[in-house]
Amino acid sequence: MNPQTAALVRDSWAEITPIRKQVCADFYQRLFACHPELRPLFKGDIDRQTALFVTMLNTVVSALDNPEPVVPLIKTVGARHADYGVGDADYHKFAAVLLDSFAAALGERFTPQVRSAWAQVYAEVSATMRQGAEEAVH
Ligand code: HEM
Numbered sequence: 001m002n003p004q005t006a007a008l009v010r011d012s013w014a015e016i017t018p019i020r021k022q023v024c025a026d027f028y029q030r031l032f033a034c035h036p037e038l039r040p041l042f043k044g045d046i047d048r049q050t051a052l053f054v055t056m057l058n059t060v061v062s063a064l065d066n067p068e069p070v071v072p073l074i075k076t077v078g079a080r081h082a083d084y085g086v087g088d089a090d091y092h093k094f095a096a097v098l099l100d101s102f103a104a105a106l107g108e109r110f111t112p113q114v115r116s117a118w119a120q121v122y123a124e125v126s127a128t129m130r131q132g133a134e135e136a137v138h
Contacts, residue, residue: 001124006064008117013061016105024050024057027101035093041085060125067124074125075132082133091126098122 016023028046032039042049056077063070099118103110 001064001067001120003065005117005120008114009064009121010061012102012106012109012114012118013057015109016102019105020054020057021050023101023105024054026104027053027098030101031094031097034097038090038093041090060121064121071128074128075135078129078132079136081129082136088130091130095119095122095126 013020025047028042028050059070059073099115099122102118103115106114
């Protein structure tokens with residue numbers, strides 16, 4: 001990942017430090033409003049899910065300059081997602097709503113450059129997750 005992209009993601013994530021949980025809770029609300037068919041995949045408590053998702057994003061963002069050590073973790077999480085019934089198309093739905101939630105939180109600070117930096121990070125993480133899912137079935 002180029003350092004500029006990493007910096008845009010790191011700085012924008014830092015800007016929402018105090019409201020990360022709120023932003024991610026808002027994300028799940030938006031996700032279920034836009035894609036009600038995804039709601040039944042989530043069997044557990046959504047507050048707990050929100051906390052786990054924030055923690056995972058923290059891990060991803062803190063590893064942007066040196067992602068290798070977290071690849072195995074991301075692959076394992078990806079393999080579990082296949083078990084939850086998450087398919088390729090779901091990753092696309094998730095991405096669009098996630099970026100919209102960040103846009104709503106950051107307003108004008110969510111510039112097109114910041115959006116595209118996050119889109120790149122999401123694409124890499126979700127590709128690694130799907131790779132983990134593939135490897136798990138072979
Ligand atoms: C970058 C993408 C994503 C990340 C980082 C992420 C992260 C997480 C984490 C950390 C958990 C907690 C449980 C575990 O570790 O297995 C989880 C659970 C889950 N995620 Fe994701 N996720 C992503 C994409 C998706 C997508 C695209 C869907 C599709 C709807 C999805 C659906 C779920 C479901 C259904 C659960 C289980 C919830 C439950 O047990 O109630 N996730 N996710």
